Structures are given as structure tokens and as C-alpha cells.
Amino acid sequence: MESTLVNRKELNPDASPQAAFGARVRSTRETRGWKQDDLAALVGYSGRHISAIETGRKPPTLQFSRSLDTALGYTDTTASFERAWSQLRRGSLLEGFPEYLGQEALAAEIRLFESGLIPGLLQTREYAQALADSAIKRGVITREQADERVSFLIERQAALVRPQPPMVIAVLDESCVRRPIGGTAAMDAQLAWLMEFAEQPNTMLQIAPYSIGEHRPFDRSVNLLTLSDRSLLAYVESQTQGHLDRALTSVLPLVRAYHQLQAVSLSQTASVDMIHQLRKGTL
Structure with missing residues (x-):
């Protein structure tokens, strides 16, 4: 009916x-x-x-x-x-995330901002496993949940490998690439993957350096999707809450803020050079 x-x-x-x-x-x-x-x-x-x-x-x-x-x-x-x-x-x-995942797998363009940790879509298995193992030690999740979390993340990444892959734009706060996760080898592999990610034809990677100070417009994780019909969707997450938003009145300001963030962030070439210097231990 x-x-x-x-x-x-x-x-x-x-x-x-x-x-x-x-x-x-x-x-x-x-x-x-x-x-x-x-x-x-x-x-x-x-x-x-x-x-x-x-x-x-x-x-x-x-x-x-x-x-x-x-x-x-x-x-x-x-x-x-x-x-x-x-x-x-x-x-x-978190609230809103299950629906967001369904839309992410179909999106034409994905824009990400993250602070403190590499965003899930860009994490290596070893990096993700280190985070999951830490959550087990803190008593937040069980081993079964940790294994499922890592497997789910890998499947989520695989969903973006399709005949017409989405454009993925990632702006990472400098803290993401400086914060060591999983030990020296795991972190080096993660940084190496970021450099590989930047070389792909459907990606863009930028670092928002500490030097931009108060000009960084976001204080929490932000995900912006452009769907095939050009409609926009935003998912903003804090430690305990997630919010999915389709209303243009609230999504467009986030899109404008994202463009402003890109303008004050390092270029992709400079961002990759920073990651390279971090891997060499010269920065």
C-alpha cells in the first residue's frame, strides 16, 4: 500500500x-x-x-x-x-552511520576530514588492528567485535573499488600523520600507503599543518558525500555521537568550510613530501 x-x-x-x-x-x-x-x-x-x-x-x-x-x-x-x-x-x-555507509558505497565523490587518526577509508589493516586491539585492552569491545570491526573496514574500502570509482578527497590534520599507531613498522606502512593513495587518479590528499592554527574550520571528523544525482549529504561524528544530514541549509556551510580548509592546507605535493620526510625521520 x-x-x-x-x-x-x-x-x-x-x-x-x-x-x-x-x-x-x-x-x-x-x-x-x-x-x-x-x-x-x-x-x-x-x-x-x-x-x-x-x-x-x-x-x-x-x-x-x-x-x-x-x-x-x-x-x-x-x-x-x-x-x-x-x-x-x-x-x-553511532546514530546515522549505518545509513551513511549505504550512501558512501554509491557516492560519486567522498570528502573527508580527520584529526588525530587516519580516517577508516585510508587505514591499513595493521593500523586498524592496532586500534582495535587497544580498544580490547581498555575493555571497550571484545575480541570478536574487534575482528569484525577490522573485517568490516576492509570490506568498506573494497566497496569503493568499482568500474567508476568515486573521487576521494582527504584532508588530514597534521596530527594524523605524526601520531604513532601500532609501532614503527605499522606506522611506516601506513604512511607509505598514504603516499600510494595520493598517486591514484581518483584521489587527492592534503595535510592541514599545525601552522594554520585557528584557521582550521573543523574540530571533529567530517564526511561529505556527493551522490550520483549531485545531491549532498554530510556525516559529522564526535566521540559519542554521529549525525547524518541531508538539509542543504546545514550541508552547504560544511562544504564551504571544507573548501576553505583546502585553501589553507598544504598542496598534495607538499603533503606527500611531509609524509616522506616523516618516514625518513628528518621532520
Whole structure:
């Protein structure tokens, strides 16, 4: 049963992980031009059930999530609804992040800013493993969760390797490349990978040096996506909260701030040279 435009309920993906799941179902369905009954026929549920999932009135189940993945071609991918259901069930991802991941895997352009740590999309397995092992020692996660976290990250990176890969622009605070993680060998390998990343035709890497001081516009992690229809999406994360935003009134200021950040950051050539000097121990 497809809601009419008059009765269409506006969704708030930030209300809860369940709401984010439902909002993503609707967004994915509408992107493909399907009505609720169209999707229902493909997954073996009623249009009323689809409506209840999308509006958060009914929680998704494992079986429903797997049926979605089969219908959408998402099985065993980072965009998988089964994976989102699993994370929702455990409550192990911050608000907004499950929906963000689904959009990231389809984005035409990804812009990242990070401070303190190399962003996940650019982490080597050894670097990510060191962070996960540290979380185990602090009692934050279990060994099983740590292994899943690293495996998921590798799958997330693999999702960007496709016939038409997205443009990935990363601006890293200088602290990211100076902070040693995982020991000398692991950190050197991580810095070497950043240099390789910068050489790819669909990437751009810049370092925001300490010297820009108060001119750095961001104090926390920022992810900006440009989707294939040129719409914009922002995901901003703190230590304990994540916020996904589609409203142009709030996303455009972040895009402008990102451009300002790029303007005061080192060029890619200078950034790679800084990383090279750090590897040599001469900086």
C-alpha cells in the first residue's frame, strides 16, 4: 500500500537506528523508482509491511534484511541491509552511520576530514588492528567485535573499488600523520600507503599543518558525500555521537568550510613530501 503524497510521512533518520534503517529503505526504493508494492513483491512481504518498516513502526528482521539484499543486489557487500540490521541489533554503530555507509558505497565523490587518526577509508589493516586491539585492552569491545570491526573496514574500502570509482578527497590534520599507531613498522606502512593513495587518479590528499592554527574550520571528523544525482549529504561524528544530514541549509556551510580548509592546507605535493620526510625521520 503506497502512501499518497498527502499522507506521506516525513522521516527523521536521526531519531533512532531503526528510523535510519527505515529511511534508507525508502531512499533506496525511491532512487530505483519503485513503489512500496513493487518492493514488496520482490521481497515477499506486503506493501503495508514495507510502509511500517520505512516509518519505523515495525522493526526489521534478519529475514527481511536478507530479502532486501537479494532484491537489491547488496548481499555480502558493505551496503548490505543484513549488516545494518546486525549493527542495529547490537547498537554498536553511532546514530546515522549505518545509513551513511549505504550512501558512501554509491557516492560519486567522498570528502573527508580527520584529526588525530587516519580516517577508516585510508587505514591499513595493521593500523586498524592496532586500534582495535587497544580498544580490547581498555575493555571497550571484545575480541570478536574487534575482528569484525577490522573485517568490516576492509570490506568498506573494497566497496569503493568499482568500474567508476568515486573521487576521494582527504584532508588530514597534521596530527594524523605524526601520531604513532601500532609501532614503527605499522606506522611506516601506513604512511607509505598514504603516499600510494595520493598517486591514484581518483584521489587527492592534503595535510592541514599545525601552522594554520585557528584557521582550521573543523574540530571533529567530517564526511561529505556527493551522490550520483549531485545531491549532498554530510556525516559529522564526535566521540559519542554521529549525525547524518541531508538539509542543504546545514550541508552547504560544511562544504564551504571544507573548501576553505583546502585553501589553507598544504598542496598534495607538499603533503606527500611531509609524509616522506616523516618516514625518513628528518621532520
